[in-house]
Amino acid sequence: xxxxxxxxxxxxxxxxxxxxxxxxxxxxxxxxxxxxxxxxxxxxxxxxxxxxxxxxxxxxxxxxxxxxxxxxxxxxxxxxxxxxxxxxxxxxxxxxxxxxxxxxxxxxxxxxxxxxxxxxxxxxxxxxxxxxxxxxxxxxxxxxxxxxxxxxxxxxx
Numbered sequence: 496x497x498x499x500x501x502x503x504x505x506x507x508x509x510x511x512x513x514x515x516x517x518x519x520x521x522x523x524x525x526x527x528x529x530x531x532x533x534x535x536x537x538x539x540x541x542x543x544x545x546x547x548x549x550x551x552x553x554x555x556x557x558x559x560x561x562x563x564x565x566x567x568x569x570x571x572x573x574x575x576x577x578x579x580x581x582x583x584x585x586x587x588x589x590x591x592x593x594x595x596x597x598x599x600x601x602x603x604x605x606x607x608x609x610x611x612x613x614x615x616x617x618x619x620x621x622x623x624x625x626x627x628x629x630x631x632x633x634x635x636x637x638x639x640x641x642x643x644x645x646x647x648x649x650x651x652x
Contacts, residue, residue: 520545535594
């Protein structure tokens with residue numbers, strides 16, 4: 496493949512991915528607001544999934560090509576950037592109150608799952624995670640989504 500053709504594919508693919516993510520986030524956010532779901536839950540679910548789709552695609556592509564270090568680095572780098580750069584900027588630009596559920600439910604869970612992933616990466620045998628730990632982490636995320644959904648629709652935290 497020539498460089499020009501590769502660059503064209505890159506631009507087209509990025510444009511389609513950005514448009515798809517933006518459309519998903521906008522449509523799902525409007526639907527969730529019309530159902531009375533809180534802004535925190537919308538941000539933790541719909542916006543997070545929509546903005547993470549490009550990273551997920553990159554991780555899946557690198558895992559399929561057996562570049563596992565790239566996938567792990569993408570996940571860790573993205574989380575660090577989001578926690579250390581993205582999260583503080585709104586607080587610096589427009590400080591205000593936060594939803595107490597974030598500190599009571601979401602931050603502790605984020606910390607626990609980050610430590611679990613770190614422990615798996617440090618101590619797992621054969622220097623790879625494998626399907627079982629990956630499935631357990633994916634199941635914990637889907638469980639978290641269900642927890643958020645029931646808490647949001649049921650009014651609890």
